[in-house]
Amino acid sequence: MKLDLQYFEDMEAKIPHGKVRTRFAPSPTGYMHVGNLRTALYTWLIARNAGGTFILRIEDTDQGRLVEGAVDVIYRTLAECGLDHDEGPDVGGPVAPYIQSERRDTYKKYADLLVQKGGAYYCFCEKTEQENDADPKQIVKHVCDCPKLPQEEIERRLAAGVPCVVRQKIPATGTTTFRDASFGEITVENSELEDQILLKSDGLPTYNFANVIDDHLMGITHVVRGSEYLSSAPKYNLLYESFGWEVPTYVHCSPVMRDAQHKMSKRHGDPSYEDLVREGYLTQAILNYVALLGWAPRGELSEQEFFTLPELAKAFDLAGISKSPAVFDIAKLRWMNAEYIKKLSPEEFYLRAEPYLKQAVQSADIDLHAVAALVQPRCEILSDLPERVDFLDRLPDYDTELYVHKKSKSDRETSLAALEAALPILEALEDWTNDSLYAALTALAEKQGVKNAVILWPLRVALSGKAMTPGGATELAALLGKSESLARIRRGIELLK
Numbered sequence: 189m190k191l192d193l194q195y196f197e198d199m200e201a202k203i204p205h206g207k208v209r210t211r212f213a214p215s216p217t218g219y220m221h222v223g224n225l226r227t228a229l230y231t232w233l234i235a236r237n238a239g240g241t242f243i244l245r246i247e248d249t250d251q252g253r254l255v256e257g258a259v260d261v262i263y264r265t266l267a268e269c270g271l272d273h274d275e276g277p278d279v280g281g282p283v284a285p286y287i288q289s290e291r292r293d294t295y296k297k298y299a300d301l302l303v304q305k306g307g308a309y310y311c312f313c314e315k316t317e318q319e320n321d322a323d324p325k326q327i328v329k330h331v332c333d334c335p336k337l338p339q340e341e342i343e344r345r346l347a348a349g350v351p352c353v354v355r356q357k358i359p360a361t362g363t364t365t366f367r368d369a370s371f372g373e374i375t376v377e378n379s380e381l382e383d384q385i386l387l388k389s390d391g392l393p394t395y396n397f398a399n400v401i402d403d404h405l406m407g408i409t410h411v412v413r414g415s416e417y418l419s420s421a422p423k424y425n426l427l428y429e430s431f432g433w434e435v436p437t438y439v440h441c442s443p444v445m446r447d448a449q450h451k452m453s454k455r456h457g458d459p460s461y462e463d464l465v466r467e468g469y470l471t472q473a474i475l476n477y478v479a480l481l482g483w484a485p486r487g488e489l490s491e492q493e494f495f496t497l498p499e500l501a502k503a504f505d506l507a508g509i510s511k512s513p514a515v516f517d518i519a520k521l522r523w524m525n526a527e528y529i530k531k532l533s534p535e536e537f538y539l540r541a542e543p544y545l546k547q548a549v550q551s552a553d554i555d556l557h558a559v560a561a562l563v564q565p566r567c568e569i570l571s572d573l574p575e576r577v578d579f580l581d582r583l584p585d586y587d588t589e590l591y592v593h594k595k596s597k598s599d600r601e602t603s604l605a606a607l608e609a610a611l612p613i614l615e616a617l618e619d620w621t622n623d624s625l626y627a628a629l630t631a632l633a634e635k636q637g638v639k640n641a642v643i644l645w646p647l648r649v650a651l652s653g654k655a656m657t658p659g660g661a662t663e664l665a666a667l668l669g670k671s672e673s674l675a676r677i678r679r680g681i682e683l684l685k
């Protein structure tokens with residue numbers, strides 16, 4: 189077979205050199221799982237830390253798994269997260285195309301080149317397709333006589349269009365050593381590596397082959413990927429060696445776990461990035477949290493927990509990447525999110541909270557800005573809000589057991605007395621504000637010689653029908669307005685009688 193060597197020379201000439209180049213290479217699945225977001229973030233951080241180039245490549249060679257609109261999810265997520273790419277399908281670049289299905293011809297040419305260089309062979313065996321893209325952890329040894337076929341027989345079959353795959357030719361003996369930035373040096377016996385399929389009979393490359401070709405042709409200097417691919421790394425090394433190419437720096441990251449035993453998975457109900465956003469986590473909080481899932485700042489930053497994206501880009505280093513699996517701790521993320529919410533300006537918080545507040549509060553009489561101000565300091569995630577403020581629209585049915593509260597020295601009797609004493613005072617109150625309500629009610633408590641809570645607790649229950657509210661009694665009364673507040677207090681008296 190005659191190869192067009194000029195083609196390969198032209199391809200080599202296009203490869204940019206001299207700068208750090210990283211890529212995020214997702215498959216368009218329709219969502220971004222947390223591990224994927226972390227890979228995107230780390231690759232972006234490596235590039236930005238070094239003043240390098242961040243590339244987006246779409247790996248859509250597995251045509252069976254394509255989901256419509258899925259590529260848009262990738263663009264949208266990266267944009268929302270501020271992970272801007274310098275090269276990619278939408279912005280172009282010197283080594284386009286950046287979508288694998290558009291690079292199909294390239295893989296075939298490089299597979300033929302690799303055969304000529306002795307690193308692969310045409311395999312005409314039947315029933316090999318089930319091995320394609322099989323679980324990369326499974327070692328499926330393929331042994332056949334195809335590598336020993338006479339050259340003219342191979343030429344004859346190829347010319348006749350006999351279906352074939354291209355397999356990597358792994359040396360039968362010896363070892364292959366591979367270096368990873370976080371796992372260090374790993375040596376494997378070649379006898380444990382299988383002659384993996386590189387090009388399928390339909391001409392499409394396997395995941396492993398397409399990655400090596402694209403990473404080389406795109407001048408990628410650092411490859412970040414999941415540690416589940418560690419076992420295939422030596423085969424990558426052999427491919428680079430056969431081609432005579434420089435091996436990029438590999439950075440394998442331990443998986444993001446749901447618990448000690450299980451990897452996070454969308455299929456098992458673990459949240460994707462989109463799910464978290466929908467639940468009311470802020471993108472900055474998610475990114476901050478995800479950055480620390482498997483990476484820790486060092487030196488004087490080692491105690492720091494909160495990082496903006498530019499701060500991360502400055503602090504990020506490969507040495508801080510951990511080898512041990514990271515457990516995704518939703519409680520920690522909730523806490524971190526609450527801290528980010530507290531730091532928002534009232535206007536920023538209102539913009540984000542409004543849709544959630546409106547799910548529960550439709551009444552035009554309620555000032556949502558005031559509600560937002562009340563809930564902001566104790567809000568962990570935005571989707572908690574409807575349930576916390578739904579009483580504003582309509583007093584829920586509630587049990588008078590709520591009036592019994594040891595800490596406030598309240599029971600049904602004291603509560604009834606408190607509401608009955610407060611009612612005429614509030615009926616007469618003209619300035620219906622938090623301050624004046626508070627002054628009037630604490631004066632009542634003082635007059636009666638009881639603690640403030642004896643008056644304020646039952647009032648809070650009467651106004652909300654809940655044990656937990658986003659504000660105190662007078663704040664709730666101010667929000668609800670005079671006539672609604674008085675109606676609820678009268679309702680409380682009725683229930684307690």
Ligand SMILES: [Zn+2]
Nearest residue numbers: 311313332334
């Ligand atoms: Zn064969």
